[in-house]
Amino acid sequence: MGQKDIRLTLAAAEDLRVPLPVANLLRDRFLTLLAHGGEKLDWSALGSLAARDAGEAVN
Numbered sequence: 001m002g003q004k005d006i007r008l009t010l011a012a013a014e015d016l017r018v019p020l021p022v023a024n025l026l027r028d029r030f031l032t033l034l035a036h037g038g039e040k041l042d043w044s045a046l047g048s049l050a051a052r053d054a055g056e057a058v059n
Contacts, residue, residue, distance in 0.1 A: 010023050
């Protein structure tokens, strides 16, 4: 659902010609989660993804 929320936000921002660089970053992070089987995870999974990218063991 987070992916959908970000997609809708970016679509609205584009219509209004408003840049949202952080929303673009979030979209990319959600795409990474989806690519790794995280389609059933919520927004909190972004923290786990950041920890994994930093080399931390995530349980």
